[in-house]
Amino acid sequence: MAQQRAVPGIKKYTAPAGGWGALKATAKAIREQMETGEAAVTLFRTNKPDGFDCPGCAWPDKEHTSTFQFCENGAKAVTWEATKKRVSPEFFQGHTVSDLWNWTDYELENGGRLTHPLVYDHASDRYQAISWEAAFQRIGEGLRAHHPNTVEFYTSGRASNEAAFLYQIFAREYGTNNFPDCSNMCHEATSVGLPQSIGLGKGTVSLDDFDHCDLIISIGHNPGTNHPRMMGTLHECAKRGVPIIVFNPMRERALERFADPQNPIEMSTFGYENIASSYYQVKVGGDAAALKGVMKALLALDRAPGRNAPVIDHAFIAEHTRGFETLAADLDATEWADIEAASGLSRTALEAVASAYAQSNATIIPYGMGVTQHSRGTDNVQQIANLLLMRGNFGKAGAGICPLRGHSNVQGDRTVGITEKPAADMLQRIEETFGFKPPVEHGHDAVAAMQAIIAGRSKVLICLGGNLAVALPDPEQSFPAMCGLDLVVHVATKLNRSHLLIGKDAIILPCLGRTEHDIQAAGPQMVTVEDSMSMVHSSRGKLPPVSAHLRSEPAIIAGMAIATLPQSKVAWAELVEDYDRIRDKIEAVFPDFRDFNQRIRVPGGFRLPLPATERVWKTPSGKAEFIVFKGLNEDPATADGAVLRLTTIRSHDQYNTTIYGLDDRYRGVFGRRDVIFMHKDDLAAHNIQHGDAIDIETALPSGTPRRLAGFIAIAHNIARGSIAAYYPEANGLVPLDYHDPQSGTPSYKSVPVRIMRHA
Numbered sequence: 001m002a003q004q005r006a007v008p009g010i011k012k013y014t015a016p017a018g019g020w021g022a023l024k025a026t027a028k029a030i031r032e033q034m035e036t037g038e039a040a041v042t043l044f045r046t047n048k049p050d051g052f053d054c055p056g057c058a059w060p061d062k063e064h065t066s067t068f069q070f071c072e073n074g075a076k077a078v079t080w081e082a083t084k085k086r087v088s089p090e091f092f093q094g095h096t097v098s099d100l101w102n103w104t105d106y107e108l109e110n111g112g113r114l115t116h117p118l119v120y121d122h123a124s125d126r127y128q129a130i131s132w133e134a135a136f137q138r139i140g141e142g143l144r145a146h147h148p149n150t151v152e153f154y155t156s157g158r159a160s161n162e163a164a165f166l167y168q169i170f171a172r173e174y175g176t177n178n179f180p181d182c183s184n185m186c187h188e189a190t191s192v193g194l195p196q197s198i199g200l201g202k203g204t205v206s207l208d209d210f211d212h213c214d215l216i217i218s219i220g221h222n223p224g225t226n227h228p229r230m231m232g233t234l235h236e237c238a239k240r241g242v243p244i245i246v247f248n249p250m251r252e253r254a255l256e257r258f259a260d261p262q263n264p265i266e267m268s269t270f271g272y273e274n275i276a277s278s279y280y281q282v283k284v285g286g287d288a289a290a291l292k293g294v295m296k297a298l299l300a301l302d303r304a305p306g307r308n309a310p311v312i313d314h315a316f317i318a319e320h321t322r323g324f325e326t327l328a329a330d331l332d333a334t335e336w337a338d339i340e341a342a343s344g345l346s347r348t349a350l351e352a353v354a355s356a357y358a359q360s361n362a363t364i365i366p367y368g369m370g371v372t373q374h375s376r377g378t379d380n381v382q383q384i385a386n387l388l389l390m391r392g393n394f395g396k397a398g399a400g401i402c403p404l405r406g407h408s409n410v411q412g413d414r415t416v417g418i419t420e421k422p423a424a425d426m427l428q429r430i431e432e433t434f435g436f437k438p439p440v441e442h443g444h445d446a447v448a449a450m451q452a453i454i455a456g457r458s459k460v461l462i463c464l465g466g467n468l469a470v471a472l473p474d475p476e477q478s479f480p481a482m483c484g485l486d487l488v489v490h491v492a493t494k495l496n497r498s499h500l501l502i503g504k505d506a507i508i509l510p511c512l513g514r515t516e517h518d519i520q521a522a523g524p525q526m527v528t529v530e531d532s533m534s535m536v537h538s539s540r541g542k543l544p545p546v547s548a549h550l551r552s553e554p555a556i557i558a559g560m561a562i563a564t565l566p567q568s569k570v571a572w573a574e575l576v577e578d579y580d581r582i583r584d585k586i587e588a589v590f591p592d593f594r595d596f597n598q599r600i601r602v603p604g605g606f607r608l609p610l611p612a613t614e615r616v617w618k619t620p621s622g623k624a625e626f627i628v629f630k631g632l633n634e635d636p637a638t639a640d641g642a643v644l645r646l647t648t649i650r651s652h653d654q655y656n657t658t659i660y661g662l663d664d665r666y667r668g669v670f671g672r673r674d675v676i677f678m679h680k681d682d683l684a685a686h687n688i689q690h691g692d693a694i695d696i697e698t699a700l701p702s703g704t705p706r707r708l709a710g711f712i713a714i715a716h717n718i719a720r721g722s723i724a725a726y727y728p729e730a731n732g733l734v735p736l737d738y739h740d741p742q743s744g745t746p747s748y749k750s751v752p753v754r755i756m757r758h759a
């Protein structure tokens with residue numbers, strides 16, 4: 001038995017999630033980043049019809065007209081952007097880039113908001129102020145000197161629809177479909193997998209469906225931290241008596257018990273609601289096996305003699321789907337012993353899930369990165385679709401699939417054309433609308449872009465937000481490769497490590513954030529975003545910009561385009577004067593945005609068409625497809641019992657590569673991020689004690705082993721054989737070429753590793 005000794009910063013957290021702890025943390029975020037009066041007003045206007053869209057997550061808001069919904073991590077995201085701290089040209093006079101490299105990711109961003117356009121000066125190793133016009137000219141010259149297919153146009157998911165649309169038009173008129181995108185590291189398995197299954201690459205539920213569901217099966221996501229406003233919804237469902245079944249290798253506190261900070265009675269009595277009715281600690285990478293087990297048990301229930309009502313919706317299957325017989329044959333041929341071994345769950349447990357599912361007339365399955373970030377992530381998503389299809393859980397109230405998108409507009413960015421594999425009809429409408437011929441040849445996704453940079457095939461990187469080098473796997477290869485680029489341009493709000501990877505020429509262009517006024521020639525502007533449930537709504541900043549030198553993302557893209565494309569067919573300056581004009585063009589290229597400018601002005605916005613919610617299947621066959629997952633392993637299997645599966649996760653105090661602080665309250669970690677969460681029996685089996693320093697090495701069948709040294713092993717409630725570490729610290733263990741072949745999503749959530757005592 002591993003002995004529980006005291007380890008600095010590791011404590012048991014016994015309270016429910018939410019509650020007073022959340023209020024306290026919010027107050028701290030406001031105190032540290034903002035002037036208090038202003039902060040309160042700003043926060044109050046978040047996600048209200050005349051306010052700005054919360055940059056925290058893509059969970060929708062009820063009606064968008066409801067009263068302010070409190071959320072701790074939304075407050076952190078807003079105060080982090082609306083901070084009183086500044087990174088000005090004087091700041092860089094005091095710090096060379098080599099100095100800054102030694103700062104932590106937290107320290108870099110905590111410096112504050114970028115205030116001026118900057119260019120890197122090799123002689124002094126410093127960023128220096130540059131005028132917008134000079135910066136654009138340099139970018140234009142740089143781009144014109146390169147072949148378009150050697151340039152990468154990265155998008156992080158905060159960009160508005162208007163910015164993302166202009167960006168793709170700029171890159172395509174320039175001549176490339178190289179669109180690496182944060183979605184490629186995130187829900188690409190959804191975007192690729194679901195169109196094959198149901199003819200739609202998005203979720204099918206709306207918030208109202210949660211009021212009508214009988215059962216929720218929540219797989220591989222941590223809403224208490226990453227989608228806190230979802231906790232209000234889950235809390236209501238739990239109160240209504242809806243069973244919530246969770247599949248997650250870690251016992252996440254918010255999925256166990258939650259005290260709603262909006263609920264005065266719970267707050268004053270220290271009460272809470274139990275969230276999960278059953279919690280199954282599936283092995284990391286064991287979801288496909290678990291889902292197959294549930295489907296196999298459902299088949300058995302359906303076939304059981306003496307049942308008067310069928311468990312499987314055969315009428316729906318006959319009318320709407322194809323491939324059920326093949327799926328059933330595969331399930332029949334799959335042995336329970338293999339399912340149990342691969343999932344780490346017992347047959348009895350999976351049968352209990354099937355039986356709860358059989359009793360529910362309307363089931364919702366929400367899921368997150370625990371499902372998508374695997375080398376068979378696409379197949380994984382399709383198993384969820386199969387399970388829902390077996391009982392006709394599409395196109396009826398209270399039922400459907402609910403991928404939890406990451407960035408607040410990552411879904412919208414894809415809708416308005418950020419894709420490396422453009423559809424022919426979009427290209428045709430771009431040509432009709434703007435009068436230039438966009439390229440047809442497919443471009444690079446995020447992994448392919450970095451591979452091209454490493455191989456020296458790509459020479460220029462333009463980033464609309466994000467922190468690409470840190471978000472991607474394999475920093476040992478990608479960091480030096482980034483420094484070999486001819487030109488790197490970052491449109492950003494805050495300084496991060498990717499900005500310190502200097503090529504021949506490096507430029508930072510500071511932009512307005514969501515919280516700030518955006519005033520153009522025609523007056524104050526709003527932008528639009530699409531949430532996880534395909535609701536498009538407006539966002540209008542409320543605070544004065546942190547610096548007079550900031551420009552909006554649309555204005556910056558137009559500036560780059562004008563400087564790069566002197567013969568452009570696009571009236572860039574005119575479009576940016578009034579964003580209604582951009583929206584008219586979006587509507588011209590994407591007819592789903594019919595009457596865009598009228599409908600966006602209706603409080604709450606509008607929902608984009610989702611054919612699968614009407615049982616219209618936009619697949620080649622016109623039917624929904626059952627897609628068989630061959631085998632059981634989402635990741636390469638290994639017979640070596642000493643090999644553990646590493647998953648990489650977010651702490652409660654971070655937004656992707658943005659680290660707000662060093663605590664992970666609900667998991668009982670305070671003031672440090674260098675930990676490896678392990679089951680106590682795995683610690684014992686490795687003869688390692690809680691608190692020991694360990695090294696971790698990848699154990700993939702091919703490729704050079706990658707190693708991280710000096711992490712602290714801690715005993716945690718996690719499935720046996722599975723271990724967890726924080727992202728991005730653990731990205732050095734994830735190989736860039738270790739990804740889902742269908743979607744290109746890196747297998748961040750399942751790396752085979754060995755651990756050993758720290759050398």
Ligand SMILES: Nc1nc2c(c(=O)[nH]1)N[C@H]1C(S)=C(S)[C@@H](COP(=O)(O)OP(=O)(O)OC[C@H]3O[C@@H](n4cnc5c(=O)[nH]c(N)nc54)[C@H](O)[C@@H]3O)O[C@H]1N2
Binds near residue numbers: 073
């Ligand atoms: N505050 C805050 N909000 C955010 C973000 C943030 O960093 N901070 N990031 C945003 C973005 S871009 C995204 S994509 C989302 C991410 O939201 P999530 O999908 O919730 O993100 P992760 O923290 O990566 O963790 C997922 C959960 O998956 C579990 N898990 C790990 N491996 C497996 C597995 O193999 N199977 C199963 N079933 N579960 C597994 C982990 O235990 C963890 O509970 O959140 C968005 N919202």
Ligand SMILES: Nc1nc2c(c(=O)[nH]1)N[C@H]1C(S)=C(S)[C@@H](COP(=O)(O)OP(=O)(O)OC[C@H]3O[C@@H](n4cnc5c(=O)[nH]c(N)nc54)[C@H](O)[C@@H]3O)O[C@H]1N2
Binds near residue numbers: 109406494734
């Ligand atoms: N190991 C591991 N790696 C992962 C993941 C994982 O679970 N495990 N998750 C992956 C996922 S899901 C994602 S989405 C990616 C995230 O990858 P990215 O989207 O590239 O990263 P972020 O950390 O969200 O980007 C933060 C930066 O965005 C800039 N920024 C913030 N707001 C704005 C704005 O309004 N405009 C502009 N222009 N810039 C802004 C700031 O400069 C800030 O430093 O990481 C992926 N990497």
Ligand SMILES: [Mo]
Binds near residue numbers: 182185186187406407
């Ligand atoms: Mo994401």
